[in-house]
Amino acid sequence: MPHPGWSRFSFEGIGTHWEISTSSILALEVQRQLLGTVADYDHTYSRFRPDSLVSALQRGPGSISLPGHSVALRDLYEALYRITGGSMTPLIGNSLNRLGYDAGYTLVPSGAPEGAVKWEDVLEWSGTTVSGKVPLVLDVGAAGKGQLVDLLGEVLRSAGYLDFLVDGSGDMLHSGSLPVTVALEHPYNPKQAIGTVELDNSALCASASNRRAWGDGLHHVLDGITGQPIQTTVATWTMAASAMVADALATALFMVEPAALEVEFDFSWLRVFSNGTATFSAGFEGRLFT
Structure with missing residues (x-):
């Protein structure tokens, strides 16, 4: 939780709730910059908006030009696509649409699960240029919110705010001289915690199958090879230097x-895991409640 006495700026963006906590009150101009950064990101990457940049790829073969920060996003996805053997992919959007997690939020499957098309067959992403050989649904949700957390942190630092906590519905970035203690939400009961962790000039991100779930066994964390929701792991948390990396790795751990x-x-x-057991690295040791 943020330190007592810190100022809080809350708003909605990219379909989720945000809270920016700072040791001093945010200037109105900085608030506008934060809101503008979120709006620009949504207009660039949202697969739910027909006017977004990436939505142009859905309408047919062609190319789009993304902002400069897309280079880091591309490099991260390329590494995780390779490490997971194609299970984690930015082309999972059509598989999500097929299961009902689509622009209209129908939440009704239109067919059986179907794996994503192979990156190497249909997608060229070089620098800021993305080209599709066929109509594509580009979905960077597994790392995008984390990257947006980092971008908001950059806005704050550039404006001279060095003590802050950016919280995008559980994806967090901390900066400052005093660490903050964060509760780890129970995957089956959001009113309970399974432990706590100390966040000290780093990022914490989580992924859970219960966060966006619908129907019988349907949720948003899919295996890109099969298009099936992953059932063995129910929740993950990661800490890293950047929220973009932490966010992506939280999904990759599934x-x-x-x-x-x-x-x-x-x-x-x-x-x-779904059987109630847990595994963890040294950074989380001693942080779980018994």
């Missing part, structure tokens, strides 16, 4: 063992 990710990424992690 698909591969932590050791496969630790070869290339420096992060701490916690996984909770």
